[in-house]
Amino acid sequence: xxxxxxxxxxxxxxxxxxxxxxxxxxxxxxxxxxxxxxxxxxxxxxxxxxxxxxxxxxxxxxxxxxxxxxxxxxxxxxxxxxxxxxxxxxxxxxxxxxxxxxxxxxxxxxxxxxxxxxxxxxxxxxxxxxxxxxxxxxxxxxxxxxxxxxxxxxxxxxxxxxxxxxxxxxxxxxxxxxxxxxxxxxxxxxxxxxxxxxxxxxxxxxxxxxxxxxxxxxxxxxxxxxxxxxxxxxxxxxxxxxxxxxxxxxxxxxxxxxxxxxxxxxxxxxxxxxxxxxxxxxxxxxxxxxxxxxxxxxxxxxxxxxxxxxxxxxxxxxxx
Numbered sequence: 001x002x003x004x005x006x007x008x009x010x011x012x013x014x015x016x017x018x019x020x021x022x023x024x025x026x027x028x029x030x031x032x033x034x035x036x037x038x039x040x041x042x043x044x045x046x047x048x049x050x051x052x053x054x055x056x057x058x059x060x061x062x063x064x065x066x067x068x069x070x071x072x073x074x075x076x077x078x079x080x081x082x083x084x085x086x087x088x089x090x091x092x093x094x095x096x097x098x099x100x101x102x103x104x105x106x107x108x109x110x111x112x113x114x115x116x117x118x119x120x121x122x123x124x125x126x127x128x129x130x131x132x133x134x135x136x137x138x139x140x141x142x143x144x145x146x147x148x149x150x151x152x153x154x155x156x157x158x159x160x161x162x163x164x165x166x167x168x169x170x171x172x173x174x175x176x177x178x179x180x181x182x183x184x185x186x187x188x189x190x191x192x193x194x195x196x197x198x199x200x201x202x203x204x205x206x207x208x209x210x211x212x213x214x215x216x217x218x219x220x221x222x223x224x225x226x227x228x229x230x231x232x233x234x235x236x237x238x239x240x241x242x243x244x245x246x247x248x249x250x251x252x253x254x255x256x257x258x259x260x261x262x263x264x265x266x267x268x269x270x271x272x273x274x275x276x277x278x279x280x281x282x283x284x285x286x287x288x289x290x291x292x293x294x295x296x297x298x299x300x301x302x303x304x305x306x307x308x309x310x311x312x313x314x315x316x317x318x319x320x
Contacts, residue, residue, distance in 0.1 A: 023232025024240070031237050032148050033063035033114075033141045064116040066143045072128055079166055081140070081158040088144035089163065090117055092124065092134040105174040105200075106133040108163050110183030112206075113150065116143030120180065123303050130315055132176070137163045139182070151241050152211050153186040154248050160190035164197050173200075176318065180205040181272075181299065185214070185250040188280070192253035203262045203314065205302055206269060209276030211238075211248035217271035221299070251279040260288035262317040266297030266305070290317060 070090060077089040107127045111120050117136040124134045138145040139156050150156070160177070167175055177199045179187045184207035191197050208214035215237075216230040238245025261284050265277045281291045292313050294302050303310040 019228060019232060020236070023229075024236040026229075027233045027236035027240060029059060029061070030233060031150055031152070031241065032061070033150065034060045034148060035063055061114070063148065064114055064119075064142050066116045066118045066138070068118065070118070070121050070124065072125065077135070077166070079137075079162045081162045083155065083158055085140050085159075086146040087140065087159055087162060088117070088138045089166075090124075090134075090136045092128055092136075094128070094131065094133050104172070105131065105176070106135060106167050106170075106172050107176045107178050108135045108137065108160075108167060108199075110137055110139065110160065110163075110177075110179035110186060111142070112181035112183055113152065114142070118143070120301075122301070122307075123178070126303065126307075126311060126314070127178070130318060133172075135163060135167055139186075149241065151243070152214055152237075152248070153182055153189050153250070154211070154238075154241070154243055154245075156182070156186045157190040157193050160186055161194050161197065164190070164199075175199045176201045176203065178203040178205075179207070180301070181207065182214075188250040188253045188257065189248070192256040195256070199259060201260045201262070201318065202257060203264070203317070204280070205264045206266065206272050206299055207250055207263075207277075207280060208272050209249070209251035209279050211245050213273070213276055214271075217273070217299075221271050251276060251283055254280045254283040255285050258285045260317070261286050261290070262314065263289065263291045264302055264313070265291075265293055266299060266302060267293050267295050268298045271299040 066088075072092050074090045074092045077091045079087040079089060081087060109117070109120055109124060109127070111117060117138050120136060124136055127134050137159060139150070139159050140147040141150045164175065164177070177187050179185075184204040187202060187204065188207060208217060212230065212234045215234045216226050219226045219230050234245045238248075263277065263281050263284070265272065265274070277291070281289065294306050294309060297305045
């Protein structure tokens with residue numbers, strides 16, 4: 001009996017160690033984008049060897065590329081974060097358009113995980129049509145910005161700070177922050193970390209409530225058993241980048257936001273739960289906050305899915 005218990009104990013220990021090794025390797029790959037990464041493919045398209053390698057070592061994911069299909073006149077702007085990374089941005093200045101004067105309002109835009117500034121061109125055009133200057137930012141490790149490490153909003157808050165500082169130094173007082181998914185959650189964290197970031201208004205689309213919740217959402221979206229994968233990836237991802245990932249909690253950080261907020265979600269979003277969205281909404285300290293849900297929308301561009309509703313909702317919010 002003692003031998004059997006000892007064997008069971010050793011087996012469980014070996015399994016525990018193996019799971020943590022796999023978790024650490026997966027977290028390493030999951031938080032990095034590579035210039036020579038492999039384009040993501042469906043599991044059914046992989047060979048047996050590729051599947052084994054993906055399970056144990058993870059997959060090298062390519063850094064998002066930028067396609068400059070923005071038809072509005074714009075200039076390239078490079079910003080430097082407090083930790084020394086270069087951020088690539090597009091700045092749409094209304095004064096460039098000969099038919100319009102200089103606008104005294106600016107929207108700073110932040111894309112989602114794995115995307116880039118070229119992924120939010122449609123929304124940028126819409127904001128420009130509403131008479132706003134627009135600054136579109138590539139997060140670190142995304143698009144044309146420097147670095148290859150993504151911390152799912154933790155250090156990306158420095159990117160929000162750099163963009164806000166750039167526009168504020170222009171003398172702009174009427175600053176609006178807009179973000180989708182990772183961008184939205186990072187805005188919340190930045191406003192918590194740097195109390196002087198006080199935009200006129202904030203538009204948050206599909207922000208995750210916590211980093212742990214974001215990882216669980218990714219597992220659900222990829223049809224992978226949530227546990228123990230989410231627990232291990234969150235733990236090791238934070239350890240590898242020098243912070244406690246379970247404390248990364250935008251729904252708590254939302255208490256730092258006092259300005260008017262428009263919070264939007266897709267009713268069919270399986271990556272960010274309704275409970276997460278409700279927690280963020282409840283914790284917002286603003287007396288002027290609005291929660292809007294889009295039917296038949298998942299974790300995707302709400303503008304592209306339902307542009308009519310988006311345009312009415314956003315223009316009404318900004319016009320108040």
